[in-house]
Amino acid sequence: MGRRERKKAATRQALADAALRLFLDRGYDQVSVRDIAEAADVSTTTVFKHFPSKEALVFDQDTDQEAALIAAVRDRPEGVSVPDALRDHMLRLHADGDDDPGLARFIELTESTPALREYGRRMWMRHEAALAAVIAEDAGAPEGDPACAALARFALETVGFARGRSDSRRAVEAAFDLLAHGWSVAARRMS
């Protein structure tokens, strides 16, 4: 990696770090892009050369969730259904927030800020097509099969559904209970 790309990555990182620090400190709406630019010692417009929007500053680290999602379906243990594998994956995601306090702070920030909640949801839902594709492939259904797409959509929705609910674990389980039975019938029809 050349010096150029290293410097670019460095400014990008500096911006994301400064943004997160300021957001956690003062709250998202109380920090302007100018503040962030100044904290990272660059001009305001430079921020938008690195990030498409103010919200994108928060969701910098792309912890390739899509790959994990796909792996959860494809590499599930023998005898486990697709909905069950997805349910376990979602519950695991929830559990991650419980031990890492930094991640918990991050989640609390994104949940309490409407703009960030929406943005995060959009990012998360982008994986619908990819998830639907693995499900279809796994079930031997044609690409773009509505039942597979619906399962993908609903499964992804569960994390948004669980938020703000008193018992989020139970909410996820109830949601997947709803999906599991219908899926077993649909899957039987396919193969």
Place this chain on the structure above:
Amino acid sequence: MGRRERKKAATRQALADAALRLFLDRGYDQVSVRDIAEAADVSTTTVFKHFPSKEALVFDQDTDQEAALIAAVRDRPEGVSVPDALRDHMLRLHADGDDDPGLARFIELTESTPALREYGRRMWMRHEAALAAVIAEDAGAPEGDPACAALARFALETVGFARGRSDSRRAVEAAFDLLAHGWSVAARRMS
């Protein structure tokens, strides 16, 4: 109704009309709030006294969809399950767009504009709590029961899910097929 309220309603209507006309004519992003204000001969600030945001100008007519939704569940014919009743309701909504050309233009506008799509979705999803409540009441489940809430959320999601899909009717049906079986099991457990 006093003279004051009449004038207020008049300006509000003038704004909504001007906005819709301009949006359909030039496209949402090509029309500024200042344009709309000028077309209705008021100042820019006045627009926001009547509507909370630019998007709200489009969704002016509140065709109380929530009541229809609740009625679809509560007044469903004997022997029809809740998911089936909701599926029929959603399919009926889709059919509405096919005969009224004005509504079709409106839908096309909201679907092709990202900001409007998001806003419309948020408005639509607001009914989740109310829908979950009737479902719970109907099933004899406690208020806030996760399974009922999940069914409400997923049922509302189906309209967003069907959009942009080649065969939207089939998409809705596939989605409800997924829900119906799981629901019959859950409902059995309750009563």
Place this chain on the structure above:
DNA sequence: TAAAAAAGTGCAACGACACAACTTTTCTAG
């Protein structure tokens, strides 16, 4: 009927973001 409460309206301004012109830095071809 006078005063106070409430509602309507507008000006100026802020914050996010786009765009263009220009400078500086890094990479690459000869």
Place this chain on the structure above:
DNA sequence: CTAGAAAAGTTGTGTCGTTGCACTTTTTTA
């Protein structure tokens, strides 16, 4: 090793959505 292409960064300027403050008008109450 150097000239110049290419990319990164800066500055300035402007647009658009949205809001706070001040002002005016209408309605209500004493």
